[in-house]
Amino acid sequence: MIRRQLIKETLENLGVITEEQLKEALRLQRESQMRFSEILVRLGFLTSENLSSILSSQLGIAPLALGNIQILPNALDSIPPSFAKRHRLIPLNFELDRLICATDNIFNFLAQENLELLLQREISLILVREDELEGVLEKYYGSKKEDLDSIVQEIDESEVSKSKEATLTLEEEAPIIRLVGLIIQEASKNRASDIHLEPLKDRFRVRYRIDGILHEVQSPPKSLQSSIISRIKIMSNLDIAEKRFPQDGRMKIKADERELDLRVSILPGMYGESIVLRLLDRTTLNIDELGFSKRELEEFERIIELPNGIVLVTGPTGSGKTTTLYAALNFINKPDKKLITIEDPVEYQLAGINQVQIKPQVGLTFANGLRSMLRQAPDILMVGEIRDFETAQIAIQAALTGHLIFSTLHTNDAPGAITRLIDMNVKPYLVASTVQAVLAQRLVRTICRECREAYQPTREEMAVLEIGAYAIGGISFYKGKGCSRCNHTGHRGRTGIFELLVLKDELRSLITSKASSTIIRDKARQFGFRTLREDGIEKIKSGITSIEEVVRITQPLVV
Incomplete structure (x- = not known):
């Protein structure tokens, strides 16, 4: 007044x-x-x-x-x-x-x-x-866009909409629908790979995984927990009444003129159901955007265009193996080739490729699925993971009969994948005659271009990386000092570091004689093989990533 x-x-x-x-x-x-x-x-x-x-x-x-x-x-x-x-x-x-x-x-x-x-x-x-x-x-x-506070203020919790829509967009009018849409939209805008919705004792926490690191963001009130979970279940066609068992689903959503694929995992907990939404970014499915050096890219492209054999990608969970495999399939996906995949789960839906999801509860395992896929007269097969002798044996037989097989293993490095197959009781001569190459990889955060600055590494940093002073003449080292664009982390985005083991005749002879992974690695160096840490060091010298990232992700050099 x-x-x-x-x-x-x-x-x-x-x-x-x-x-x-x-x-x-x-x-x-x-x-x-x-x-x-x-x-x-x-x-x-x-x-x-x-x-x-x-x-x-x-x-x-x-x-x-x-x-x-x-x-x-x-x-x-x-x-x-x-x-x-x-x-x-x-x-x-x-x-x-x-x-x-x-x-x-x-x-x-x-x-x-x-x-x-x-x-x-x-x-x-x-x-x-x-x-x-x-x-x-x-x-x-964005004054004309909504924020979490304004939507929460509008919500009348007793009148939350639970109707099922045929087409899901982020512009729906019901407040809970818009609130869930806003959480997903903000995650996409911040380049998050995962959204974690976690019921705690006294609050409902929301976190985004950005460049491999979890960041807590503004969270809705605890009182809206059930409504948000129900909305996500509806969007991913899951049972909203089932709260005792885990559920998995997927959804497609339009946000800012983009179509997002999301994989949904729901796990019951002490204070309610925890949800993880995996945002699947189709823009990373180009093979030349994964982080290969020019030499590695040319060699990898040559290998994945071979008519037969096995190509393995190794690394821990979250190291980008699936993205690399999808990018390879996209590269070789042509009208004159038939491609079939069997996965757990199917993450990206690829045009022109027949994709199968395993269902162990009805007997559709990797081994059984692979056996059935061979009756479909494919040219190229992708098996989500070789987990046991049976799957490995069928994959090797398929490679021997003129098929190109892609798959993954959980090993620390590329030479270790060879000995891992032998440990599964696969005959060494079969491994030597069918495996064409093994690609080990990790993801490292890249330095933020907005706030990166040159600096002189300490003697301790150089010692950890085992880089001598003779090797850094004229090279500028960089790190990010942190800014609003990178959330003050000094890093923005991720790229791959790789070690590509291509099996030459000399290496096949070593494998047949059951040589250790160390001997295989030493011999491979004669043909230009480079370890994960060595590839990381090259990316440090190129100003792409930082010393702390390579040290965090890779093992010390083995000479």
């Missing part, structure tokens, strides 16, 4: 609007939720520019053009976006310990006081035009 009365008296004293216009504006304000100043502009009694100029001059404040003011990124980061949009504030810059904010409502004393309590610093407000503020809010915070 102070604000409206002050505006009313100021305008009356200046005679810029008539008494009838003031009465009309007051009547409309009583009937609506709009601000008094907004009504004056909407009715055409004043322009926003005139109103801003009049009020600022009466209060002794010179009007400012927001477009001419530099907005500092660290100032923008100091206020939660939901607060800025709700109270129509744009943080501009710092003057000593004071934060300067632009607003079209300098009478918003409550917001000013709340912000001072939140940031524990003095806040100064400057008046700007409403239309300019709208443009800047939209640019930096």
Whole structure:
């Protein structure tokens, strides 16, 4: 009321609007939720520019053009976006310990006081035009888009929609639908690979896995836990009444004109069902975007175009094996070839490829599925994983009869995959005659290009990597100092590091004689074989990743 009365008296004293216009504006304000100043502009009694100029001059404040003011990124980061949009504030810059904010409502004393309590610093407000503020809010915070706070405030928990939609998009109107959509959309925007929705004793936690690291984000209230879980079950065609057993599903969603594939895993826990959503990014399915060096890429492309044999990809869970296999299949997927895969589960749905998901409960295992697939007269087969002797034996027989087989193993390095097959009781001469190559890989975070800076590595860092001073002449080393674009981690995005073991005749002879993986590795070096750590060191020298990342992910060099 102070604000409206002050505006009313100021305008009356200046005679810029008539008494009838003031009465009309007051009547409309009583009937609506709009601000008094907004009504004056909407009715055409004043322009926003005139109103801003009049009020600022009466209060002794010179009007400012927001477009001419530099907005500092660290100032923008100091206020939660939901607060800025709700109270129509744009943080501009710092003057000593004071934060300067632009607003079209300098009478918003409550917001000013709340912000001072939140940031524990003095806040100064400057008046700007409403239309300019709208443009800047939209640019930096997306003022026309919803945030979690605004949706939660709207939700009436007793009227949560649970209807099943034929087509699922992120623009549905029911609040819970939009809330779940927002969680997924923000994850996609932040390049997350997984969304973790975790019921805890006193809260419902949401975390995004970004570049392999979990980050906690703003979470909805605990009271909405059941509604959110039910919505996700509906979207992935799961049983919303089943809360005793784990469930797995998948969904497709449109967000920002993109179609996202999501794999859903639900696990019952002490405080409710925990959900993990895996976001599957189709844009990474190009073989030349995986991180191969030029030499490795040419060699790998040559191998996957061979007419027969076995190509293995090894590494721990989360090292990118499936992505590499899909990229290889995409590369060789041509109309004159028949490709069939058997997977657990099918992650990406690939056009032109027959994909099968194993179902052990009905007897469809990797071994049984592979046996049946061979009756389909395929050219190329992909087996999700060789887990036992039976699967390995069928894969080898398929390779011997003119098929190209792709599969994965869980071993630490490429030579270890050879001895792992032999440990499964596969005859060494069969391994030697069918395996064409083994690719071991890991994922390392890449240095953020926005904040990377050159530095001189310490002697300890060089010793850990076993790099001598002679090997770094003229090379610049980089690390990220952290910025808002990389969430102050110094890293943004990931790339692969690889060791590609191509079986030459000399190596096949060693395998037949049951040589150890160390002997196989030493012999492979004569043909240009490079270990994971050595490939990582090359990416360090190229400014792609950091020393700490390569040390974290790889084992010491073995000479």
